[in-house]
Amino acid sequence: MAGNAIVGQSGGPTSVINSSLAGVFQACQMRGAEHVYGMQHGIEGLLSEKVCDLSQRLSSFMDIELLKRTPSSFLGSCRYKLPEPEENQEVYEKLFRILKKLDIQWFFYIGGNDSMDTIHKLSRYGKSVGSSIRFMGVPKTIDNDLMLTDHTPGYGSAAKYIGVVMKEIIRDATVYGNHFVTIVEIMGRNAGWLTAAAALARGEDCEGVDLICVPEIPFHTDRFLAKVEKMQQERKSVVIAVSEGVKLPDGRFVCELSDDQRFVDAFGHTSLTGTARYLANLVAKNLPTRTRAVELSILQRCAAHVSSRTDITEAFQVGGAAAKAAFEDVSGKMVALKRLSNDPYQCTTELVNIGDVANFEKKLPVEWINDTRTDMLPEFLAYARPLIQAELTPIYINGLTQHIVEE
Amino acid sequence: MAGNAIVGQSGGPTSVINSSLAGVFQACQMRGAEHVYGMQHGIEGLLSEKVCDLSQRLSSFMDIELLKRTPSSFLGSCRYKLPEPEENQEVYEKLFRILKKLDIQWFFYIGGNDSMDTIHKLSRYGKSVGSSIRFMGVPKTIDNDLMLTDHTPGYGSAAKYIGVVMKEIIRDATVYGNHFVTIVEIMGRNAGWLTAAAALARGEDCEGVDLICVPEIPFHTDRFLAKVEKMQQERKSVVIAVSEGVKLPDGRFVCELSDDQRFVDAFGHTSLTGTARYLANLVAKNLPTRTRAVELSILQRCAAHVSSRTDITEAFQVGGAAAKAAFEDVSGKMVALKRLSNDPYQCTTELVNIGDVANFEKKLPVEWINDTRTDMLPEFLAYARPLIQAELTPIYINGLTQHIVEE
Numbered sequence: 054m055a056g057n058a059i060v061g062q063s064g065g066p067t068s069v070i071n072s073s074l075a076g077v078f079q080a081c082q083m084r085g086a087e088h089v090y091g092m093q094h095g096i097e098g099l100l101s102e103k104v105c106d107l108s109q110r111l112s113s114f115m116d117i118e119l120l121k122r123t124p125s126s127f128l129g130s131c132r133y134k135l136p137e138p139e140e141n142q143e144v145y146e147k148l149f150r151i152l153k154k155l156d157i158q159w160f161f162y163i164g165g166n167d168s169m170d171t172i173h174k175l176s177r178y179g180k181s182v183g184s185s186i187r188f189m190g191v192p193k194t195i196d197n198d199l200m201l202t203d204h205t206p207g208y209g210s211a212a213k214y215i216g217v218v219m220k221e222i223i224r225d226a227t228v229y230g231n232h233f234v235t236i237v238e239i240m241g242r243n244a245g246w247l248t249a250a251a252a253l254a255r256g257e258d259c260e261g262v263d264l265i266c267v268p269e270i271p272f273h274t275d276r277f278l279a280k281v282e283k284m285q286q287e288r289k290s291v292v293i294a295v296s297e298g299v300k301l302p303d304g305r306f307v308c309e310l311s312d313d314q315r316f317v318d319a320f321g322h323t324s325l326t327g328t329a330r331y332l333a334n335l336v337a338k339n340l341p342t343r344t345r346a347v348e349l350s351i352l353q354r355c356a357a358h359v360s361s362r363t364d365i366t367e368a369f370q371v372g373g374a375a376a377k378a379a380f381e382d383v384s385g386k387m388v389a390l391k392r393l394s395n396d397p398y399q400c401t402t403e404l405v406n407i408g409d410v411a412n413f414e415k416k417l418p419v420e421w422i423n424d425t426r427t428d429m430l431p432e433f434l435a436y437a438r439p440l441i442q443a444e445l446t447p448i449y450i451n452g453l454t455q456h457i458v459e460e
Numbered sequence: 461m462a463g464n465a466i467v468g469q470s471g472g473p474t475s476v477i478n479s480s481l482a483g484v485f486q487a488c489q490m491r492g493a494e495h496v497y498g499m500q501h502g503i504e505g506l507l508s509e510k511v512c513d514l515s516q517r518l519s520s521f522m523d524i525e526l527l528k529r530t531p532s533s534f535l536g537s538c539r540y541k542l543p544e545p546e547e548n549q550e551v552y553e554k555l556f557r558i559l560k561k562l563d564i565q566w567f568f569y570i571g572g573n574d575s576m577d578t579i580h581k582l583s584r585y586g587k588s589v590g591s592s593i594r595f596m597g598v599p600k601t602i603d604n605d606l607m608l609t610d611h612t613p614g615y616g617s618a619a620k621y622i623g624v625v626m627k628e629i630i631r632d633a634t635v636y637g638n639h640f641v642t643i644v645e646i647m648g649r650n651a652g653w654l655t656a657a658a659a660l661a662r663g664e665d666c667e668g669v670d671l672i673c674v675p676e677i678p679f680h681t682d683r684f685l686a687k688v689e690k691m692q693q694e695r696k697s698v699v700i701a702v703s704e705g706v707k708l709p710d711g712r713f714v715c716e717l718s719d720d721q722r723f724v725d726a727f728g729h730t731s732l733t734g735t736a737r738y739l740a741n742l743v744a745k746n747l748p749t750r751t752r753a754v755e756l757s758i759l760q761r762c763a764a765h766v767s768s769r770t771d772i773t774e775a776f777q778v779g780g781a782a783a784k785a786a787f788e789d790v791s792g793k794m795v796a797l798k799r800l801s802n803d804p805y806q807c808t809t810e811l812v813n814i815g816d817v818a819n820f821e822k823k824l825p826v827e828w829i830n831d832t833r834t835d836m837l838p839e840f841l842a843y844a845r846p847l848i849q850a851e852l853t854p855i856y857i858n859g860l861t862q863h864i865v866e867e
Contacts, residue, residue, distance in 0.1 A: 066632050094637050125631035132636070216860045217765055224532035224863060225473050225762040229539070230501050258863045350754045355632040358624055359765060361859065441859035452768065452848035453623045456631060456665045 056158030058376070060107070061092035061099065062193075063164035063171065064132065066125035067207030068214075068357040069368040070193045073163045074127055075120045076372020077191065078107050081159065084380045090155060093459070096162070096171055097131035100144070102151055110460065119457035121365055122447055124357035127459060135171050138178040145178045152186060159187050159379040163372070165194035165205070169387055170411040176385035187379040190387035190407050191371055195354045197246035200413045201405040202389035206371055207354075209364030209440035212250035214356045215239060215349065216441060219254040219262060219294065222347060227260070227290040234281060234291045234336050234344045238329030240353055241296040243268050245417040247353065250437060251294035252429035263291045264427050268298040269417050272307055277332070278339050280427065285342055295332060297325040307331060358454045362443035367400065374402040398439035463565030465783070467514070468499035468506065469600075470571035470578065471539065473532035474614030475621075475764040476775040477600045480570045481534055482527045483779020484598065485514050488566065491787045497562060500866070503569070503578055504538035507551070509558055517867065526864035528772055529854055531764035534866060542578050545585040552585045559593060566594050566786040570779070572601035572612070576794055577818040583792035594786040597794035597814050598778050602761045604653035607820045608812040609796035613778055614761075616771030616847035619657035621763045622646060622756065623848060626661040626669060626701065629754060634667070634697040638750070641688060641698045641743050645736030645755045648703040650675050652824040654760065657844060658701035659836035670698045671834050675705040676824050679714055684739070685746050687834065692749055702739060704732040714738060765861050769850035774807065781809040805846035 058081040062070055074091075081089045091110075093103035105128075111117060120127060138145055152160070162172045169190045176188040192199050197208035219237065226235045239248040245267025255261025263284050266272060284291045299307045308328040326348065333346035371388040378386060386404040393399040421433040447454040465488040469477055481498075488496045498517075500510035512535075518524060527534060545552055559567065569579045576597045583595040599606050604615035626644065633642045646655040652674025662668025670691050673679060691698045706714045718738040733755065740753035778795040785793060793811040800806035828840040854861040 066635050123631065124628050125635045129637055130635045213859055218759060218763065220860060220863065221531050221762045221764060222758060224530065224865075225758050228473050228532045228537045230536055253860065256858070256860070258865050345758070347757045347759075348755060351629060351632050351752070352625055352754075352759075355628045356625065357628060438859065443859070444856055449851055451663070452620055452845065452850070453627060453660065453663070456627065458631075458665050 055087065057088040057090060057156050058086040058159040058161065059090040059092060059104070059152070059155065059157045060161040060163065061095045062126035062128045062130050063095040063162060063168040064130060064194065065165070066130065066355050067193055067195050068124045068210040068355060068360045069206055069365050070163055071123050071127045072121045072365045072368035073191050073193060073206060073372040075117050076369035077161045077163070077376050078111060079117065080373040080376030082108065084376060086159065091128040094129035095131035095133060096135065096148070097133035098129065099151060100147060104155065105459065116457055119448065119455060121369070121445065122357055122454065123456040123458070124355040127457070129459070132167070134167065135174045138174055138181065148175070149179070149182070149184060157186055159376070161189050161191055161375055161379070163191040163193050165192070165196065165199060166410070166412055166414065169199070169407050172387070173385070173407045173411040176407065179384070187382060187384040189375040189379045189383070190410070191375045192387055192389065193368070195247060196241060196244055198244040198414045198416070200410050200415050203392040203400065204390055204440055206364060206368035208246060209367070210360040211247055211353050212253065212437055213361040213441035214353055214359045215247060215250040216253035217359050218349065219251045219292070220259050223254060223259055223262070223292050226292050230289045232285050232288065232290065232342055234285060234293065234333070234342050236293045236295055236329040236333045236336070236344065236346050238297055238346065238348045239294055240349070241268060242298040242325060243414055243416070245269050245296050248294050248296040249417055249429050249433055252434060253437060253441065262294045263288065264293040265429060266293065266295040266299050267417055267422070268296050268300055269419050270422065270426050271302040272299040273302065274335070278336065281336055282340055285340060295328055297328050299328060358447045360445055361441045362445045363440055365445050371402060378404055395435050395439060398442070462494065464495040464497060464563050465493040465566040465568065466497040466499060466511070466559070466562065466564045467568040467570065468502045469533035469535045469537055470502040470569060470575040471537060471601065472572070473537065473762050474600055474602050475531045475617040475762060475767045476613055476772050477570055478530050478534045479528045479772045479775035480598050480600060480613060480779035482524050483776035484568045484570070484783050485518055486524065487780040487783030489515065491783060493566065498535040501536035502538035502540060503542065503555070504540035505536065506558060507554060511562065512866065523864055526855065526862060528776070528852065529764055529861065530863035530865070531762040534864070536866070539574070541574065542581045545581055545588065555582070556586070556589065556591060564593055566596070566783070568596050568598055568782055568786070570598040570600050572599070572603065572606065573817070573819055573821065576606070576814050579794070580792070580814045580818045583814065586791070594789060594791040596782040596786045596790070597817070598782045599794055599796065600775070602654060603648060603651055605651040605821045605823070607817050607822050610799040610807065611797055611847055613771060613775035615653060616774070617767040618654055618760050619660065619844055620768040620848035621760055621766045622654060622657040623660035624766050625756065626658045626699070627666050630661060630666055630669070630699050633699050637696045639692050639695070639697065641692060641700070641740070641749050641751045643700045643702055643736040643740045643743070643751065643753050645704055645753065646701055647756070647760055648675060649705040649732060650821055650823070652676050652703050655701050655703040656824055656836050656840055659841065660844060660848065669701045670695065671700040672836060673700065673702040673706050674824055674829070675703050675707055676826050677829065677833050678709040679706045680709065681742070685743065688743055689747055692747060702735055704735050706735060765854045767852055768848045769852045770847055772852050778809060785811055802842050802846060805849070
């Protein structure tokens with residue numbers, strides 16, 4: 054079957070989204086695509102015909118190795134929301150004209166919920182006009198909130214980063230032995246998967262995090278202060294991990310209580326930040342202690358220098374599995390990860406209907422949180438621990454980690 | 461010569477302060493100290509006789525290897541300021557009674573300006589009462605602001621961390637290609653050494669930071685906004701590195717313009733934070749762009765998972781050189797690093813008078829900053845680049861970096 058493939062990346066960056074790009078690229082080349090194109094800045098770039106020929110840019114195995122170690126989206130990203138095909142056909146007609154001009158047979162989109170929504174709409178429209186183009190979704194998100202997949206590529210590396218730096222922050226926080234309260238803000242708008250990963254820090258060489266607050270559990274300010282007061286009396290230092298998206302019982306975000314500026318993106322998501330700072334000020338006002346707020350901020354999604362080899366390998370595999378399916382004539386599906394066992398950890402891929410994934414969110418199971426709502430139970434650790442195993446050695450040149458960038 | 465050694469750590473943590481502890485410990489053992497004691501929480505802990513026997517805790521080479529990879533102060537720290545010996549003798553009498561009880565002959569204090577002040581006072585008082593105890597200072601600070609030493613152990617690893625994560629942040633920031641402005645806050649109250657290290661990010665695989673603001677250059681809000689506006693029109697994304705301690709022409713810290721809570725420590729240092737957030741809000745209010753503030757926060761001083769092997773080795777060496785000097789009857793000195801050449805990088809140790817170091821601050825040379833006050837010149841890069849070279853592989857166990865902790 055002759056023709057070309059095209060691949061795009063969308064949504065927030067991760068440390069391993071480029072490993073999925075490498076997986077799609079290598080599998081498409083191997084299966085005989087004449088050209089493998091990359092959309093620059095996702096579907097938004099494609100609408101302006103901003104396209105590059107990946108075969109030229111990724112010409113050596115060293116390029117592929119660097120790509121696996123380069124964080125953020127090599128091709129650039131976008132947060133462009135396609136209209137419903139029934140409501141606005143123009144944009145689809147334009148897109149399909151461009152795809153025809155490029156002789157595209159296989160179309161891949163690497164991203165999270167919103168990107169799966171894009172693939173869902175494109176495959177529906179394509180089917181309705183009898184297009185032969187195969188549309189496949191490749192999952193990616195540090196948030197781990199996609200349905201129908203055991204976990205998402207990107208989560209393991211973010212969880213590993215959080216585990217590593219929480220251990221370092223705990224070492225730092227205990228240094229004065231003065232009952233200091235440190236509050237660490239971790240990403241997660243509605244799902245607490247990333248914040249839960251702070252529980253991984255505990256071990257024979259680490260006291261662990263003292264309190265974990267996730268969006269799945271309503272946040273009561275008075276109970277929070279009571280817990281902190283008790284811990285602060287008992288321990289040399291208190292370290293708290295809190296999701297940016299923790300919510301009051303009335304549904305408002307805790308960070309809405311502060312007066313910072315906020316923005317709303319194309320998908321209607323409000324930017325959340327300032328939760329840790331707000332809580333640190335609250336504790337300092339109510340308890341006789343100094344406090345510190347730390348935001349892990351964007352480093353938790355782009356710190357490729359601490360990535361999980363398991364995660365990088367799986368990210369590569371889902372890319373390859375998407376290409377395999379598309380070349381076998383499958384369309385409108387997302388590749389999911391299916392766990393076979395925890396110990397030894399075994400995981401394979403399967404295909405799921407993209408319509409069952411797009412626009413849904415998978416929450417952290419509340420039964421994995423302890424009764425006092427302070428910590429994660431062993432069930433969570435058994436789930437998360439395999440995902441952070443092993444390392445892919447960064448390539449350091451002249452003292453700094455090396456990346457590959459679009460020219 | 462019979463007797464015991466004692467070593468303490470003081471001031472803010474670094475990634476390599478424990479490597480200096482390892483250096484002192486091994487050299488003292490080798491030179492025949494019967495016991496090597498550790499002060500728990502520095503001089504403040506010593507005053508309460510909180511002391512441990514390091515020979516018992518560090519009993520294997522693996523312990524030493526883990527110690528070199530463990531961030532923050534293994535022995536705990538303090539920010540205790542000794543009074544002038546002339547003004548208050550009581551505390552000195554108490555300290556020297558405790559030291560006599562422990563049969564201490566050699567006393568080591570690892571720290572920055574304030575810790576050198578402690579050694580200075582102790583050695584002066586010791587001399588005045590005819591004590592035979594030898595007092596030696598071992599330099600440590602990520603801030604690189606100690607006088608009479610080419611650089612300080614701790615700076616190289618912090619600079620390497622900043623270089624590595626700025627590269628990752630720049631990759632992340634360019635992903636949407638929407639002229640977004642990212643402002644990264646880096647530690648440095650009066651000296652811009654750490655913020656200058658952001659200049660290391662630029663290379664064949666990285667655009668580099670677009671603007672660097674350090675405390676040595678007065679900050680003009682209007683000029684800053686004009687620069688950002690120009691860059692923001694010209695570039696896909698703007699990334700700015702700013703010292704927490706940048707100051708207005710009238711001497712006030714920029715972050716004082718915001719209304720956050722602030723604390724003052726025992727040495728009279730106000731906590732500075734919120735500079736990036738204040739500037740990000742300022743830019744968002746004045747220019748048609750979205751902005752983001754990122755604080756590298758405490759990770760820049762405790763991210764031992766990205767440490768410089770050069771730095772770790774030198775931190776170990778200054779510890780060993782301090783022990784050598786003390787056993788050779790030297791007192792009241794600090795070990796300094798003396799650079800012999802940049803390329804090939806060669807560096808040795810020498811002894812300097814502690815009174816010439818304590819309470820002084822070494823600033824970043826303004827002649828290493830370009831005329832437009834946006835970037836560092838090659839002179840700075842030639843100075844800093846050797847300090848970030850090579851890695852000490854972290855020991856990962858079960859997916860996370862392993863440390864050693866006081867039991």
